[in-house]
Amino acid sequence: MPRAATPDADRPDSLADRVYARLKADIFDFRLLPGDRFTENEVAARSGASRTPVRQALYRLQREGLLEVRFRNGWQVRPIDFGHIDACYELRIVLECAAARKLCEGGAPGAALAALTAIWQVPPADRLTDPAVVAALDEAFHLGLVEAAGNAEMARVHRELSDKIRIVRRLDFTEPARVTATYDEHAAILAALGAGDAAQGEQRLRAHIETSRVEVRKITLHRLSEIRRAAAAGG
Amino acid sequence: MPRAATPDADRPDSLADRVYARLKADIFDFRLLPGDRFTENEVAARSGASRTPVRQALYRLQREGLLEVRFRNGWQVRPIDFGHIDACYELRIVLECAAARKLCEGGAPGAALAALTAIWQVPPADRLTDPAVVAALDEAFHLGLVEAAGNAEMARVHRELSDKIRIVRRLDFTEPARVTATYDEHAAILAALGAGDAAQGEQRLRAHIETSRVEVRKITLHRLSEIRRAAAAGG
DNA sequence: GGATTCCAACTTGTATACAAGAGGAATCCA
DNA sequence: TGGATTCCTCTTGTATACAAGTTGGAATCC
Numbered sequence: 001m002p003r004a005a006t007p008d009a010d011r012p013d014s015l016a017d018r019v020y021a022r023l024k025a026d027i028f029d030f031r032l033l034p035g036d037r038f039t040e041n042e043v044a045a046r047s048g049a050s051r052t053p054v055r056q057a058l059y060r061l062q063r064e065g066l067l068e069v070r071f072r073n074g075w076q077v078r079p080i081d082f083g084h085i086d087a088c089y090e091l092r093i094v095l096e097c098a099a100a101r102k103l104c105e106g107g108a109p110g111a112a113l114a115a116l117t118a119i120w121q122v123p124p125a126d127r128l129t130d131p132a133v134v135a136a137l138d139e140a141f142h143l144g145l146v147e148a149a150g151n152a153e154m155a156r157v158h159r160e161l162s163d164k165i166r167i168v169r170r171l172d173f174t175e176p177a178r179v180t181a182t183y184d185e186h187a188a189i190l191a192a193l194g195a196g197d198a199a200q201g202e203q204r205l206r207a208h209i210e211t212s213r214v215e216v217r218k219i220t221l222h223r224l225s226e227i228r229r230a231a232a233a234g235g
Numbered sequence: 236m237p238r239a240a241t242p243d244a245d246r247p248d249s250l251a252d253r254v255y256a257r258l259k260a261d262i263f264d265f266r267l268l269p270g271d272r273f274t275e276n277e278v279a280a281r282s283g284a285s286r287t288p289v290r291q292a293l294y295r296l297q298r299e300g301l302l303e304v305r306f307r308n309g310w311q312v313r314p315i316d317f318g319h320i321d322a323c324y325e326l327r328i329v330l331e332c333a334a335a336r337k338l339c340e341g342g343a344p345g346a347a348l349a350a351l352t353a354i355w356q357v358p359p360a361d362r363l364t365d366p367a368v369v370a371a372l373d374e375a376f377h378l379g380l381v382e383a384a385g386n387a388e389m390a391r392v393h394r395e396l397s398d399k400i401r402i403v404r405r406l407d408f409t410e411p412a413r414v415t416a417t418y419d420e421h422a423a424i425l426a427a428l429g430a431g432d433a434a435q436g437e438q439r440l441r442a443h444i445e446t447s448r449v450e451v452r453k454i455t456l457h458r459l460s461e462i463r464r465a466a467a468a469g470g
Numbered sequence: 471g472g473a474t475t476c477c478a479a480c481t482t483g484t485a486t487a488c489a490a491g492a493g494g495a496a497t498c499c500a
Numbered sequence: 501t502g503g504a505t506t507c508c509t510c511t512t513g514t515a516t517a518c519a520a521g522t523t524g525g526a527a528t529c530c
Contacts, residue, residue, distance in 0.1 A: 011306060014483070039511065050485045055512090059291060063298065071246060072491050072512045087388040094389070098329040153322040154329070157392050249513070274481065285515045290482090307482040307521050 016053035019043070020060055027066055027077060028167055030227060034079045065164055080168065080224070082217060088165045089213040095158050096142060096209065097202045099149035100193060108196035112148040116141055117194065120186040127183050134179050135170040141186055168220040172212055175219065181211070250284045255292035257282065262301055262312060263402055265462060269314045300399055315403065315459070317452060323400045324448040330393050331377060331444065332437045334384035335428060343431035347383040351376055352429065355421040362418050369414050370405040376421055403455040407447055410454065416446070 013021070023043065026032040044054045058075060061067040065084075068076045103109040119137060128134055139162055146158045162169075172178050185208040192201035248256075258278065261267045279289045293310060296302045300319075303311045338344040354372060363369055374397055381393045397404075407413050420443040427436035 016483085041511085051512090052484055052486090056291075056294065059295075060298065063295065069512080070492095072510085073493075074511065084388065087386045090386055091389050091392065094329065094333040151322045151325055153319065153396075154326050157326065161388075251513085276481085286482090287514055287516090304482080305522095307480085308523075309481065 014053065015047075015049045016056035016060075019047050019049055019054050020057035022047065023057055023061060024066070024163075027061075028170070032077050033227065033231075034077050034167075034224075036077045037074050038076075039074050064160070080220070085165055085168060085217070086213065088161050089209060092142070092158070092161055092165075093206050093209050095154055095161070096145060096205050099146040099151075099154065099158075100189075100201045100205055101198045102149040102151070103145075103193055104196050104198035104201065109148065109193060113145075113190060113193060116144050116186075117190050120183060120190055124183075127179075129176065129179060131170070131173040131179070134173040134182065138173065138182055138186075139166070139169070168216050169212070171219045171223055172216045174223075175215075178215055185211075249288065250282075251288035251291035251295075254278065254282050254284055254289050255295055258292055258296060259301070259398075262296075263405070267312050268462065268466075269312050269402075269459075271312045272309050273311075274309050299395065315455070320400055320403060320452070321448065323396050324444060327377070327393070327396055327400075328441050328444050330389055330396070331380060331440050334381040334386075334389065334393075335424075335436045335440055336433045337384040337386070338380075338428055339431050339433035339436065344383065344428060348380075348425055348428060351379050351421075352425050355418060355425055359418075362414075364411065364414060366408040366414070367405070369408040369417065373408065373417055373421075374401070374404070403451050404447070406454045406458055407451045409458075410450075413450055420446075 023032070032038070040051050040054050040058065043058070044051050047054060058067060058069070062069055066078055068078050070076065103112065120141065128137070143155070143159060143162060147155045149155075173182070185204065189201055189204045189208060192204055258267070267273070275286050275289050275293065278293070279286050282289060293302060293304070297304055301313055303313050305311065338347065355376065363372070378390070378394060378397060382390045384390075408417070420439065424436055424439045424443060427439055
């Protein structure tokens with residue numbers, strides 16, 4: 001990580017950074033639902049900060065595609081757009097397959113994937129099941145794959161994509177069958193790449209991500225209606 | 236009272252937007268050289284705006300990787316990092332080749348590339364030579380290729396990449412031989428894609444971008460030293 | 471003369487004040 | 501009663517004031 005070399009790496013986060021992180025978490029944890037509207041003053045009051053750092057955070061989230069600002073008319077959590085989500089999944093396939101090819105370029109990648117193998121190629125009894133944990137591990141798997149390919153810009157774009165789809169992607173692991181499938185498929189992908197078989201690794205990656213896309217779409221629609229019903233009933 | 240599709244589509248740019256555009260142009264036109272340092276107040280004075288919109292613009296450029304902020308110690312135009320530029324070119328190859336494959340998926344793309352063909356497949360006598368014009372056309376060619384593939388997220392990422400490398404890329408067309416090569420190669424790429432030959436189109440695209448990367452690197456190093464020498468002599 | 475210390479000028483980070491405009495509720499008129 | 505209109509409140513956009521921290525150099529000491 002080249003970041004560590006910069007002079008103010010150890011400086012504590014600014015207020016704007018903290019507000020940014022908090023808002024992002026609010027969105028991912030469905031405390032702020034897609035379509036919800038709010039104002040800068042509300043966020044400022046909740047954060048205990050003034051509008052200045054709040055606005056900095058809001059505009060950053062806007063650039064990342066999570067929020068929308070309406071001229072002198074408040075902010076809105078960008079509604080979930082499955083067309084956009086699908087585009088992100090398709091781009092993920094492009095990037096991760098490119099990373100897989102790159103990894104296998106000079107023969108089998110070996111050491112670069114050791115950490116991932118230790119997590120995913122384990123006996124069924126050792127597999128984890130907590131949805132939140134598996135979701136984090138899954139994201140780390142795909143991020144790690146691209147990271148290992150060694151193109152920092154590709155890794156950055158892929159991280160951005162992961163941020164954008166996280167709001168729906170994490171729901172994939174609330175179903176035990178999907179967790180099992182994820183373990184199986186990750187292990188198979190690692191096996192192919194570990195053997196230096198780029199073509200097979202690529203094909204398995206593509207199938208894995210595409211399956212995930214379809215499943216996540218179904219689960220999200222179901223979950224969103226559940227949350228809305230609960231919110232309507234609870235007040 | 237008919238309104239545009241999006242509510243604030245016809246709203247004039249905010250001050251922050253104008254400052255952003257101006258700074259970006261300053262960087263791309265070498266009025267701000269890589270490594271140059273400056274303060275928020277300087278920019279505010281030049282723009283006739285206050286620090287608030289200036290800061291908004293600066294932080295946007297920082298997130299795009301063009302500037303760096305040093306805690307209570309001014310701003311700096313990020314020095315040119317050829318490692319980073321190379322990574323962007325490699326990612327361009329990945330994205331544009333994916334777009335080419337996607338374009339050829341359902342047979343020959345045909346109409347989608349008509350506008351590009353009209354520009355690039357012209358008799359030698361009709362070819363343009365002004366470096367600035369050809370640079371703009373070249374960027375439009377590659378953007379149009381990805382745009383035509385129909386994945387908005389892929390197009391957005393590719394636009395971001397184009398922004399990042401523009402500072403060096405545009406120098407490619409200051410040499411007449413490179414302009415000629417660009418015309419030839421673009422025409423050949425369009426011919427392959429127009430015939431629905433994804434494999435050949437992809438191979439030509441890859442070679443074209445890779446050549447450009449190498450040439451641009453040489454030209455940039457030469458040009459930067461020229462500019463520095465002129466600046467030192469001129470005061 | 472050289473190294474060191476300390477200060478004052480600047481820099482960004484944050485808070486607050488002011489300006490311009492959008493939206494909705496109350497009101498007025500037919 | 502229905503509809504248009506006016507006006508007031510609240511919103512974001514921008515400017516300014518204040519706080520915290522860095523740095524370069526002058527003054528000082530050895």
